[in-house]
Amino acid sequence: MCQHYPAALEDLTAVEECLIAKSHPVGTILKLRPGRRSSSVSYNALRGHMIVIPQDPGPLLQILPSPELRLDTLIKVFWLGKRTPVDADLRPFLQVRKDKVLAALQYLVGHNHLYRDLTINHDLMDGRNADFIPP
Numbered sequence: 001m002c003q004h005y006p007a008a009l010e011d012l013t014a015v016e017e018c019l020i021a022k023s024h025p026v027g028t029i030l031k032l033r034p035g036r037r038s039s040s041v042s043y044n045a046l047r048g049h050m051i052v053i054p055q056d057p058g059p060l061l062q063i064l065p066s067p068e069l070r071l072d073t074l075i076k077v078f079w080l081g082k083r084t085p086v087d088a089d090l091r092p093f094l095q096v097r098k099d100k101v102l103a104a105l106q107y108l109v110g111h112n113h114l115y116r117d118l119t120i121n122h123d124l125m126d127g128r129n130a131d132f133i134p135p
Contacts, residue, residue, distance in 0.1 A: 013094060013095055015096050022114065063121050098125050
């Protein structure tokens with residue numbers, strides 16, 4: 001168990017974690033309910049087929065956030081409310097806080113040998129609002 005978890009890496013949303021990760025799973029499913037609650041214990045209620053595909057991750061990413069990262073292919077959201085969700089419903093789970101992502105990357109470059117040669121993509125982040133939900 002990790003005895004010291006750095007503040008720069010605490011409380012990241014699933015989307016922010018994707019932006020700082022050097023490799024990614026095939027996908028992530030988020031099942032959300034109104035009231036800012038996730039339903040992690042209710043995944044057995046998902047219906048349909050799930051297929052696990054072996055993949056060759058290739059070389060780890062050396063520029064983060066990657067300009068080629070398509071969050072809509074990595075993260076799928078299922079909303080369980082009776083109404084269409086608004087940004088306030090999604091923000092606790094899907095928001096990207098630009099300063100939080102940059103602080104996490106700077107911490108990893110300085111403290112994790114796997115990130116030492118990483119280039120932080122400031123140009124990509126400069127083109128975003130300080131706080132946003134990806135499309």
